[in-house]
Amino acid sequence: MSIRHGLLALLERGPMYGYQLRAAFEESTGATWPLNIGQVYTTLSRLERDGLVRPLPENDGGQRPYELTDLGRAEIAVWFVTPISRTDRPRDELAIKLALALTTPGVDVRAVVQTQRTATIQTLQELTRLKQRSDDPGDLSWRLILDAMVFQAEAEVRWLDHCEASLVRYRPSAPGSAAVAPEAADDRSEARK
Amino acid sequence: MILELRGVHRTHGTGETAVHALRGVDLGVAAGELVAVMGPSGSGKSTLLNLAGGLDSPSQGEVVVEGEVLGTLNRKQLARLRRRFVGYVFQDLNLLASLTAVENVALPLELDGMAVRKARKLAAAALDEVALAELAPRFPDEMSGGQQQRVAIARALVGDRRLVLADEPTGALDSQTGEAVLRLLRARVDAGAAGVLVTHEARHAAWADRVVFLRDGVVVDTTSPVGEPEQLLGVQA
Missing domain, CATH: 1.20.1280 (Monooxygenase)
Structure with missing residues (x-):
């Protein structure tokens, strides 16, 4: 399971910050794949580096939400229509x-x-x-x-x-x-x- | 213990052509426990079920149901015990085509001498338990395969039956309907019956508390009782 694509799919719902993403990820996978917050932030910074998400200004609570870029939206669309290859496992x-x-x-x-x-x-x-x-x-x-x-x-x-x-x-x-x-x-x- | 097999052997034929279907099987099934029996064809699964239900007798060892050693009962007593305490669900449903759903379910009670009115009342309750109350007046050919299987289950569970024996009860049903049948079996066992489920489908055996593996008439392995499933999530993570 790719955390990268999981987070992109969740951001399709709207901007979210790290803790929200972690909670949403665990909720939608029934806590089958628990994530630690470090994995979430590491993945977010890679996604930002690749131009798939962009950070928004911090909110009042000091949390920084991220949103999908057009490139990120295209990436997640391709992921959903591409079968998972058994040889990748x-x-x-x-x-x-x-x-x-x-x-x-x-x-x-x-x-x-x-x-x-x-x-x-x-x-x-x-x-x-x-x-x-x-x-x-x-x-x-x-x-x-x-x-x-x-x-x-x-x-x-x-x-x-x-x-x-x-x-x-x-x-x-x-x-x-x-x-x-x-x-x-x-x-x-x-x-x- | 509702069902106990003690050192049970079953041999068909004699001499060189003898087939040892079961070779020294010990098995106990308590109230509230569902035991699945798995194994390749010819491993002795169905023989075990037939012995448990008194449809066959062991060559050696004894089968005890509700404290009664089946070998000590005469035919009449055995038939009575089977009708009262033992419910069977087979792959071929054995519903009588000329009887309605409620009549099919009431039949074992009526054969046992129960007044028709009382038997029908219990049968209606059993059909309600399998969510088929409204189909009580229908004949088998007016129902789907899944509905017929639920009638067969109601018949197996009607009245006081404390031991339910199921041989591939999901037969040719689709996966959703098959699962519904297993949920019913599980619910009945959780309510205090003892159950034995013979199946070659691992997904179905998984509804049991314990899975016993037979090979060449011998129990070769048993899963331990299921622990807290939350542990599993840690394993899968």
């Missing part, structure tokens, strides 16, 4: 871990899969509990963010199910190159029950 540590587990002697890959599945479903349970508590129709933004996390976690579990099913059929070609639990062969016949 950090590398998937879990996929790498499983790939390594498969080729590391002595690792029980099915146990690695199950450990992750239990943890991910535990996360899903916690997210679901949060959803259960947010029945207010006015909380739509918050519920959609929760749903996004729910669907991502669910996708991970599906992928783990797929990994497990593939492991049952997996026969390493080189000796010592994989570590599927030895009972895998038996499982296959029982799975056909």
